[in-house]
Amino acid sequence: MRYKAGYKEEKRRELLKVSGQLAKKNGFHATGVDGFMKESGVTSGAFYSHFSSKNELFKALVESELEQSIQLWQSNPHNDAAAWIEFELNRYLSPLHAEKPEYGCVLPALSSEISRAEEDIKQVYEAELIRGIQLFEKHLGSQDQAWAVLCQMVGSILMARSVASPELKIRILESSKQFLLSQITLHAA
Template identity: 60%
Template structure:
């Protein structure tokens, strides 16, 4: 059976999306190729028609996931720094993001695995993260503030996810929104 030319690319994107969800929920290293492919509804053999190795899947997944995060940041509908900051704080530091790692940002979910990966994956991660940093710098007017906000967002979600008490989770989210707003609005005036 012949598939249209775009079929392979569409299937690859579908595999990346499903693999990203599983990896963000269960960890990349802890999830085998069979689990990724089963979730995608394809055979493990089909994996090799899209990726040469699990390493290649991880690299493509990190690139795709960070591009998705960049797209969300880029599509923030606000133009002023204050409104842009408020929107991102409310969107990112939300209970829905906290509770649904599989649908959220790759930074709090897989950064520790990237840190243990080889140089090739780290370089891809850095390249895509720098795009996000550039966008944050554009709105915040300062490279250091951009790094601080990116790290604060991801770190808040990472720490709050490890807390079993829902009320404490909410307190962590709200405390970080408040402090980040005070800090960033103070310097954007």
């Protein structure tokens, strides 16, 4: 059967999108290849026409998901450093992000699994993470502050996802946002 030009690439992007959502919601290692492919509406046999192994899927997923986060950070409409970081804190530290991991950032959802992954996956993660940090550094004026802010944001989402009480979830997010805003000192870039 002949497919239109670009079909395979489009199908791979679709598989990564659906697999990313499922992995962020349920965990990557907790989901088998059959589960990823079923959710994507393709056979498990089709998996191997796109990825050589589940490890290869994980690596592609990490890269794709971090690229999406970077694109979101780049789409921030503000150039002013204070407005840029406030926008990001409001977007990232939101109840929706805490309640719907499948539509959120890969960092709070899969970092613990990535920490136990093969070296090649960690290398992809590190390279993409550094690209993201460079955006934060550009607006914050300090690499140390960029790391601290991103780590606090990720940890806040993780903690908010871990509690049952909606009130406590909101308190975690809001207190983290206020703390970060009070601690951030913007340097002229």
